[in-house]
Amino acid sequence: MSKIAPLSGFPELLPAQRAVEREVIASVSHTFELHGFTNIETRVVEPIDRLAKGGEVDKEIYVLQRIAAEPDAKAELGLHFDLTVPFARYVLEHSGHLEFPFRRFQVQPAWRGERPQEGRYRQFTQADVDIVGRDELPFHHDVEVMAVMVDALGKLPIPRVSFQFNNRKLIQGFYRGLGIDDVTDAIRVIDKLDKLPADEVARLLVDRVGTTPEQAQRCLELATIRVEDTSFVEKVRALGVTDELLDQGLEELAAVVEGCRAVAGDRVGVEANLRIARGLDYYTGTVVEIFMEGYERLKSVGGGGRYDALASDGRTTYPGVGVSFGVSRTLIPLIADGVLSGSRPVPSVVLVALNNEDDRTASTRIAAALRARDVASEVAPSPAKFGKQIRFAERRGIPYVWFVQADGTSQVKDIRTGEQVEADPGSWTPPEADLRPTIISTATPSSTTSDSEENQ
């Protein structure tokens, strides 16, 4: 028997931490639904040839085999490594039963056999929103789906996030207008600006892609444009490149930035960052990467874009646009750093104390009466001294202890303040804030704090 030890890359949350994750998933799911996105859940396995399609990621796939399979049996299934591949397959498989444009969200784990590090796990949960059309998908859905994620993340008590947008048409049109032949290769080199100094990237453009030094300089100038409004349009025009695709890209990017700024509150930044390309070849228009303030070391905590051929069965093409939020990648480091914690590890609001074991039925009835009005309650495990029962509640963060008196009446004690009052299980209600475990966040001032600051 293997020793009990954590498995590297497979993090697990303690109950109060899991309460944070549940509240976050409930919050983003609720926002997605308010925007008309429906939830689906796909099976976790796909045929290996479908998973390996991209080529690039095939080394990280976990393949599956029944333990009783013949030794030389070929493995045919693998665990999905993202939620896009299974979604594309779901759309093709069930297209006859779906209405298009089809808006869906999906919150599920995915698996990659890569080397674990902070923010990168072998099992991790993602929350994806996508809109997919049949044959066509008008551009305004790009604005729509990105604004949904801006809305969803803006409601979370996490550090400020920044949506950094670009547009593949803009980059491709600009490079084409400059006269660069191998646009894809140029993008790949510019993507190295993360790791290499600008002059070295310029040299690579000349040596590897075959640009002139002047073309390389323009590419770098384009890549350094980064603004929080639509002023990038003028800045790009000032570089003197003209191209029809560039015009279209500029217009689309401006619309995405404007549409997202309209819904972004204080907690979300929206930028045009013309260095963002996203490596994957299938993006064809809008691209986005999401970063979190103070957590730039995690790289992006989300990303996505437009793909004109999300799925195709040979006759029909399904274009899509979407964005993914890394739930585990974001929350596990925030929880580890103490930025987010759960207010208590149990849902119980009330512990009903026990006078003696024979009175368990009376206490159970009190708890049932409280539950009937949606107040989560549990009965003390044993008729210990009341001080011990109160400490039992304290250790679990249960805010109230309920005492059944000899005459059948009840009293309830707020063990944080010590206040104890007469109460009727058929009508007593705790303050709204005590009803469920909540997220305690050092990233956002609580409303109480900001109120009292204003009052000073």
Next chain:
Amino acid sequence: MSKIAPLSGFPELLPAQRAVEREVIASVSHTFELHGFTNIETRVVEPIDRLAKGGEVDKEIYVLQRIAAEPDAKAELGLHFDLTVPFARYVLEHSGHLEFPFRRFQVQPAWRGERPQEGRYRQFTQADVDIVGRDELPFHHDVEVMAVMVDALGKLPIPRVSFQFNNRKLIQGFYRGLGIDDVTDAIRVIDKLDKLPADEVARLLVDRVGTTPEQAQRCLELATIRVEDTSFVEKVRALGVTDELLDQGLEELAAVVEGCRAVAGDRVGVEANLRIARGLDYYTGTVVEIFMEGYERLKSVGGGGRYDALASDGRTTYPGVGVSFGVSRTLIPLIADGVLSGSRPVPSVVLVALNNEDDRTASTRIAAALRARDVASEVAPSPAKFGKQIRFAERRGIPYVWFVQADGTSQVKDIRTGEQVEADPGSWTPPEADLRPTIISTATPSSTTSDSEENQ
């Protein structure tokens, strides 16, 4: 590239069907939380030697390997085949951070590589509730955890379910009191009453277990006792066997039946069925199997019991008691039979119509105002003729279409009744029943139906 085709044993739900599953999971989760059970989620993989511990199920485990692993690398991880094995490991791994008795619920998929059939899938979702203690776990928790599941299933719009309880101490004590040496083997033979006629089972008891014909007869008599109250105690006593363990089992079973009857409404049956044994050796007291009326062919849709050693690290033993509900096993057949369906495939309550593409911003603002008051809304994808936009809503089951007038005022149309009224997006609210997709069930009369029946 593999052709797109369903994978046998990996069922997937369409959006309206998934809405049913989500509502069911939300409902049981809410009940579990009302009883003070906290949610955890475990990683889906466990070391193979831990999964294979039971021996019996090892042929059905899916093992995992990185696609780039060396050809002769030994697979070390497998997907869990239930939620009990990972929960036991979680308790051992995190015991220093948990408070005992620890009440948890868990709703996750599990995987078994067995041959698929109705109600048996290779990927299936379960909902488990368990209470685990350190060193000891008083018996009253048996009553508590079973009553929680009775409460949870009684609130679901599924056909009536029946909890059939027995107690291992009762069986073992009875057999011991009868003078049967190999109690375990006798239980295994009695378990065949499902498939074999009584006289053949009696013959097996004599031939294989070595009982006398009279002992065999008594065993059969015990196994046929099945009542909906605690009258089984008298019936067992009438068989004339006395044993200390039997007494304890009778007392425990009576307490479980009484405690569960106290919370069971019309939708749940509670029985003592002395034929229930549950094959697994680790049960040591209470055992239960749950059946669904009209769906006896699925066998049990849930089950569980008491295990005095759920987990052990050599020094400390963690006794547990719990019960599992087969979410997929129950819902997929009910959905396939049309017993359960979702009221609509999208969360949207309102489709905001579009006058022309230039007015998209105005329609988007209306939708945002509705969402700010928790009314799920989407904007029409294109400014088609209004008749076409209404049909777009109809196909999705969206009940209301919102029209923005030339003068800036709004009207909202209930497309089911045709009624159209002036409305303000800052105050209009749909009836509560329209706010979310709901479950339509032929298993339970809807409250509207029973009301109108009463009125006739």
